[in-house]
Amino acid sequence: MAPNMFGSSATLYLETSHQEKSATEKASNQTLQSQKSSTQSKYKWRIVxxxxxxxxxLHLAAVYGIYLSFTAIKLQTTMWAIFLAIFGGMGITAGAHRLWAHRTYKAKWPMRFMLMIMQTIAFxxxxxxxxxxxxxxHKFTDSDADPHNAKRGFFFSHIGWLLLRKHPDxxxxxxTVDMTDLERDPIVLWQKKLYIILVPLFCFILPVWVPCYFWNETLYYSWYSTLFRYAFSLNGTWLVNSAAHIWGYKPYDKNIGPTENKSVAIIAFGEGWHNYHHVFPWDYKAAEFGDYNMNITTALIDFCGRLGLAYDMKTVPVDVIKRRAKRTGDGTRYGGNEDSQSHGDHHNHEDMKWGWGDVDMKPEEIQEVHIINKSD
Structure with a gap:
């Protein structure tokens, strides 16, 4: 890792973490009634x-890394970068996202530990x-409380939110969001405690060292190949926040911002079926369909399920999906009500849930869920 690039915090989101942590702790004693639109008028951009x-x-180096991949870098090094991009990306999709953020399934400790290492590679x-x-x-989608609010434009929701201080909301x-489940997970806490060591090791040092040691790649070329891999991985994830909140269809709920975006689904290993995902965030497939061609994260979870490493995989029955689509969808999948083709901006944040375990889940939503590989 280049120490001057990332500073002492060892994250790309650099100066924000410690200050935001203290601010969050102070805010925890406040009620939601204290935040109204007045904050928006007082909010000013503070560039980091x-x-x-x-x-x-990073992005200039990544462009140079692409050029070198076609002119100088060994094929083995490029293949190694592609492997790590997929390996690390799945740590985000199957691990941080579907396992830990939404609790769509459970995993035994060997799988959780491996997903933690994979997620660390993605940095x-x-x-x-x-x-x-x-x-x-998820709880406050496309509002000021959304860290990457898509209503502020593509650039902000893609990368700009990381270049500014967070909105007070x-x-x-x-x-107010419950995090007690992660506070009880020793693997999550271990990674958090040692992150400043684990990130440079797994995201930069080992990925650069392997090509140099095993097939005599130069340090110079290996470094730029690594930066290209890292930038590509970041942008693949960011497209879910940006493109999949702007372009696409809304078969399941036309009143929210997230969309179904096939291109993003391919790039982000199945995370682009975003309208469905925001309507049913507890579905381990993050999509209505289990097509592995456009959802390889589901394939990984299913494979681990067969090995007994993943279990309690939650999904939504087809009849439940159809009823919801016909009631609130835009008509592109199952048809809908007479206003189904209306794409008006009618976002509603009063009934949003972040996933399985959200206190606002309705009893009928819990009862409708089908569980695969159910534990005893």
Whole structure:
């Protein structure tokens, strides 16, 4: 890892973590009634220049890494970078996202430990912080309390949210989201405690060292190949926050921002079926269909299920999906009501849930869930 690039915090989201943590703790004693639209008028952009510099360097280096991949870098090194991009990406999709953030299934400790290492390779903040931000995103989608509010435009929801201090609503309302399940997970806490050591080791040092040691790649080429892999992985994840909240269809609920985006689903290993995912965030497939061609994360979880490592995999019956689609969808999947083709901006954040275990889940929603590989 380049120490000057990331500073002493060992995360790309650099100066925000410690300050936001203290602000969140203070906010936890406040009620939701204290935040109204007045905060929006007082909110001013505060640029985090260290993040700006780091991301500019990363993306310029990634472009150079692409050029070198076609002109100088060995094929083995490029294949190694692709493998790590997929390996680390699945740590985000199957691990941080579907396992820890939404609790769509359970995993035994060997699988949880491996997913933690894979998620560390992806370097998108430690699991606890990733989950906290993601649960807030689901609970307050496309509002000021959403860390990457898509209503502020593609650039902001894609990368701009990491270049600015968070909106006060993110901190205030984020303090109301339950995180006690992660506070009881020793693997999550171990990663959080040692993250400053684990990130440089698994995201940069080992990925750079392997090509140099095993097939005599130069340090220079291996470094730029690693930065290309890292930037590609980040942007693949960010597309779920940006493109899949702007472009696509809304078969299940036309009144919310998230969409079904096939291109994002391919790039992000099955995470682009986003309208469905926000309507049923407790489904381990994060989609209505289990097609492995466009949802390889589901394939990984199913494979681990057959090995006995994954269990209590939650999904939603087809009849429940159809009823919801016909009632609130845009008509592109199952048809709908007479206003089904209306794509008006009627976002409703009063009935949003972050996943399985949200206190606002209705009894009928819990009863409707079908559980695969149910534990005794």
């Amino acid at each position: 220049w260290r993040n700006v510099i780091a991301f500019v360097y 998108q903040n430690h699991i606890y912080e990733w989950v906290r931000d993601h649960r807030v995103h 993110v901190l205030r309302k984020g303090a």
